[in-house]
Amino acid sequence: MTLRISILLFFISSSSFSQFTLAQFEGGEDSLKAYIERNLKPYKELNTILQLRIDSTGKVTEADILNSTDYEVDEAILKMANEMPNSIPAIQGRQQISSIRMVPIQFEMSMVYTAVEQNPSFPGGREAMDDFFNLNMGVYEPKSKNTKTAMIRFTVLEDGKTCCTIFFNETPKLIEEQILKALNKMPLWNPGKQNNRLVKVFFTMPVKYVVP
Template sequence: MEAKKTPKADLTKKTGMFFHLGLLISVGLVLFAFEYKTYESSELMDLGTVEDDFEELLDIPITEQPPPPPPPVEQPIIEEVPDEVEIEEKIEVDFDVDVQEETVVKEVVIQDAPVQEKADEIFDVVETMPQPPGGMEGWMKYLNKNLKYPTQARRMGIEGTVYVVFVVNTDGSIQDVGILRGIGGGCDEEAVRVVKNAPKWTPGKQRGRPVRVKMRLPIRFKLS
């Protein structure tokens, strides 16, 4: 079919130009809107002619406030107390005592309370110490007669002093025989045997009464 319109009447060929022209006008209007400014018609006020009171305000004196008054001090209440009533007491002293020169005042003697001694108490030191029969000389004779030198101690050449401890009862018998310090070799056992077999001693006395006393004696072993 043949075209109805002439090529000159075809407007589609100029659409690009119209589009750019419209875009340019729109951008120009937007820029004009942003750059447009308005000013007031009133004249600017000259601030130099305005009267101010700044200096007067600066000269206002500072008011000094007085400090607050101190809190009131409560004064203590003083109560008057009446003086104490003095009581006069009359003391009658009777010095009318018949004292005779012949009156003799007896001297009061304070005696120590008697010491109660226990029957089973063992003393270390008493007023009268126990004594063997014949005294210490008789004790030495008894040892020389009854003491036997142990064979083992003689063979090993052991000699020295054995210290024996024992208790002398109120009847003079001997008990609780022990060794304080020994030398070995059978000498300790021999010393205990001799003391146990010893005759009764004279018991010790405290305040005139026989008491039990612990004795400590040396027994010497010496090779001849």
């Protein structure tokens, strides 16, 4: 995954801009790039603009996405932005001021495999995964006549974390939320391998639920 990042800054102030120092991430732009790469792992090519409102103490008080990508990626970007450590605030004259920082972000994705020599696996195997969902979903009753199936796909990353869940069929919003909450509680997976290297792999599976 390759990250390209450029920075634009605007200031919230009614006075002259003749003498000012730009707000900057602690450690500079290389540190900002590293922070984004560590905390944002989209599942597809990404070209978006993140707008940050930074107050006079350096804290991010508001984050917005100016060109939305999709809901899940947007939520991941906003979560990353809102958890960002304090920046060095903008300074005009000798006074720290609030500013708006525009961060265009481009991700060029490394390949996500659909088939690999060694598939990713849930710790303990499929039976353990079924038990996990039955325990954490709280909505599946095998004998119910109202049982439905949600088909989902997510990405298993090289470190065993999962991300980027997609629902392939129409699923009630409440059920989607319950499935996503369960996925967030999952332990680390055994990652997939290709040519003896850990790689990203798409994983598709059914999740059964009972219609409320």
